[in-house]
Amino acid sequence: MTKRALITGITGQDGFHLAELLKSKNYEIFGVIRGQQNPKKIIVENDLPYVNLIEADLTDTSSLNKAIKDSKPDEVYNLAAISHVGYSFKIPNLVAQVTGVGVLNLLESIRQSGRQEKIRFYQASTSEMFGGLDYNRPGKGYDENALFHPRSPYGAAKLYAHWITKNYRESYGIHASCGILFNHEGPRRGLEFVTRKISNAVARIHLGKQDHIELGNLEPKRDWGFAGDYVEGMWLMLQQEKPDDYVLATGETHSIKDFLELAFKEIGINDWKPYVRQNKAFLRPAEVDILLGNPSKAEKILGWKRKIDFPELVKIMVENDITIEKNKKD
Ligand code: G4F
Numbered sequence: 001m002t003k004r005a006l007i008t009g010i011t012g013q014d015g016f017h018l019a020e021l022l023k024s025k026n027y028e029i030f031g032v033i034r035g036q037q038n039p040k041k042i043i044v045e046n047d048l049p050y051v052n053l054i055e056a057d058l059t060d061t062s063s064l065n066k067a068i069k070d071s072k073p074d075e076v077y078n079l080a081a082i083s084h085v086g087y088s089f090k091i092p093n094l095v096a097q098v099t100g101v102g103v104l105n106l107l108e109s110i111r112q113s114g115r116q117e118k119i120r121f122y123q124a125s126t127s128e129m130f131g132g133l134d135y136n137r138p139g140k141g142y143d144e145n146a147l148f149h150p151r152s153p154y155g156a157a158k159l160y161a162h163w164i165t166k167n168y169r170e171s172y173g174i175h176a177s178c179g180i181l182f183n184h185e186g187p188r189r190g191l192e193f194v195t196r197k198i199s200n201a202v203a204r205i206h207l208g209k210q211d212h213i214e215l216g217n218l219e220p221k222r223d224w225g226f227a228g229d230y231v232e233g234m235w236l237m238l239q240q241e242k243p244d245d246y247v248l249a250t251g252e253t254h255s256i257k258d259f260l261e262l263a264f265k266e267i268g269i270n271d272w273k274p275y276v277r278q279n280k281a282f283l284r285p286a287e288v289d290i291l292l293g294n295p296s297k298a299e300k301i302l303g304w305k306r307k308i309d310f311p312e313l314v315k316i317m318v319e320n321d322i323t324i325e326k327n328k329k330d
Pocket of ligand 1: 128184214218256282287
């Protein structure tokens with residue numbers, strides 16, 4: 001029988017990759033779209049024509065109730081959030097409502113739908129919940145039992161969402177799993193995130209469209225994987241008999257300088273420093289200095305493993321942006 005999936009956050013990078021994966025598995029897919037005249041609607045309609053769009057908002061329970069009623073999902077993937085860590089310091093209350101309490105609203109809609117035992121739920125938790133400070137497993141990385149210490153309004157809101165999801169699993173028996181995903185990137189990443197900002201700028205520098213890039217702190221390290229690999233892990237979590245929480249990560253960590261080094265090498269530039277300027281506007285009130293994940297549990301239980309490594313990821317992103325920028329008139 002064809003399975004039905006409801007995806008919130010369909011306009012984002014992960015929504016795109018997950019829809020492609022579920023389509024290849026013959027799911028009927030419903031995507032939640034938010035806002036009056038959302039400019040991303042047309043992109044979803046073009047790139048994912050098989051997705052049935054439903055208008056709803058995580059902060060509006062009646063619209064969520066209707067989304068669950070109309071889509072009758074077997075699986076719900078909550079990928080929606082205000083997800084930019086730096087921006088979350090500017091609108092902390094809104095982030096708490098959308099990224100945190102929004103998840104409670106969605107879980108309540110599932111619980112009150114009369115179909116709660118038929119629905120499996122995925123919550124997009126994040127490595128930002130660890131915060132980098134209690135780096136208590138040197139060399140091994142954060143696993144599912146590591147301490148949480150969020151360092152931003154975004155991280156704190158995600159931590160609430162994580163715990164309320166676990167709470168609904170324990171209290172009401174909802175098949176709800178949290179994927180604690182470390183940074184995952186790719187050609188579909190928004191230009192406001194550092195990897196895509198760099199790959200795009202490198203492409204433009206290569207084509208003579210700009211001569212430098214302005215960035216914030218270059219020292220932080222991240223465990224960067226490819227988003228296409230990570231959506232496979234989300235799906236695998238919901239195929240398990242029992243719900244649980246899993247870290248998805250590569251088990252490697254690299255600095256922003258490492259990313260710059262490889263990205264500029266793709267266009268034949270060995271010394272990136274003359275092309276990079278620091279702009280304090282991109283510094284954050286509190287920084288997460290290092291993130292390294294330990295995906296052993298997901299590898300063992302789900303049989304999940306990332307396929308694309310760090311150098312390949314950088315190459316894919318730079319090549320993609322060169323193609324886009326070549327075809328674009330500025
Ligand atoms: O690319 P970023 O904005 O990603 P960040 O903050 O790690 O968060 C991303 O990954 C999380 C998973 O761990 C997700 F939960 C979250 O939603 C998001 O997808 O920044 C990465 C690092 C930071 O240390 C930042 O300070 O890059 C540093 N950075 C330096 N210059 C910059 C810039 N970040 C951005 N966005 N723009 C800069 O110019």
